[in-house]
Amino acid sequence: QVQLVQxxxxxxxxxxxxxxxxxxxxxxxxxxxxxWVRQAPxxxxxxxxxxNTNTGNPTYAQGFTGRFVFSxxxxxxxxxxxxxxLKAEDTAVYYxxxxxxxxxxxxxxxxxxxxxxx
Amino acid sequence: xxxxxxxxxxxxxxxxxxxxxxxxxxxxxxxxxxxSWYQQHPGKAPKLMIYDVSKRPSGVxxxxxxxxxxxxxxxxxxxxxxxxxxxxYCCSYAGSYTFDVFGTGTKVTVL
Numbered sequence: 457q458v459q460l461v462q463x464x465x466x467x468x469x470x471x472x473x474x475x476x477x478x479x480x481x482x483x484x485x486x487x488x489x490x491x492w493v494r495q496a497p498x499x500x501x502x503x504x505x506x507x508n509t510n511t512g513n514p515t516y517a518q519g520f521t522g523r524f525v526f527s528x529x530x531x532x533x534x535x536x537x538x539x540x541x542l543k544a545e546d547t548a549v550y551y552x553x554x555x556x557x558x559x560x561x562x563x564x565x566x567x568x569x570x571x572x573x574x
Numbered sequence: 575x576x577x578x579x580x581x582x583x584x585x586x587x588x589x590x591x592x593x594x595x596x597x598x599x600x601x602x603x604x605x606x607x608x609x610s611w612y613q614q615h616p617g618k619a620p621k622l623m624i625y626d627v628s629k630r631p632s633g634v635x636x637x638x639x640x641x642x643x644x645x646x647x648x649x650x651x652x653x654x655x656x657x658x659x660x661x662x663y664c665c666s667y668a669g670s671y672t673f674d675v676f677g678t679g680t681k682v683t684v685l
Contacts, residue, residue, distance in 0.1 A: 518575060
């Protein structure tokens with residue numbers, strides 16, 4: 457069965473960096489795009505962008521350029537989200553979601569809570 | 575790209591039907607047949623309920639249906655059940671520059 461398992465919660469200080477992992481299993485990793493979605497506390501879902509798992513080419517939504525980096529390690533079927541120069545407003549749950557087609561996220565990771573606090 | 579507009583909340587009694595709207599523009603909802611809907615229970619990951627406007631993934635009850643007219647997509651839950659109480663989000667493709675955008679979210683309450 458398809459599974460996306462994300463790394464555990466993180467507590468970081470402002471200015472630090474964090475790297476969230478998303479390990480896929482149950483399907484051919486390079487056959488589907490991987491998307492990232494943010495959900496701030498008590499807020500809605502926000503699409504951050506996606507990465508082409510064949511080419512490694514990332515695409516970032518407006519507002520997620522510069523400090524956000526998507527990457528892959530196809531040898532272990534894992535996608536990564538790295539956020540640098542963390543700010544308090546980056547505090548959120550970050551989800552990875554498999555992209556089956558346009559705006560079609562058929563499997564989701566369990567989410568990773570990133571808390572930024574001094 | 576602004577979020578798609580959804581009502582903040584809708585409610586209904588068990589057995590009734592509720593409909594959630596998702597309003598965008600001709601650049602997203604109205605321009606493509608790529609609208610999906612997600613159910614999210616508190617503290618849980620979202621779950622795909624509808625994709626490509628009206629298609630249901632296997633395992634999703636046929637009480638859930640989707641449609642679109644112009645720039646507005648809709649999710650209807652028929653025969654409302656207690657377990658349907660959750661937040662619901664729409665999502666639409668918005669072209670090869672913006673890609674995907676979510677709606678503001680709707681809380682469904684079963685009275």
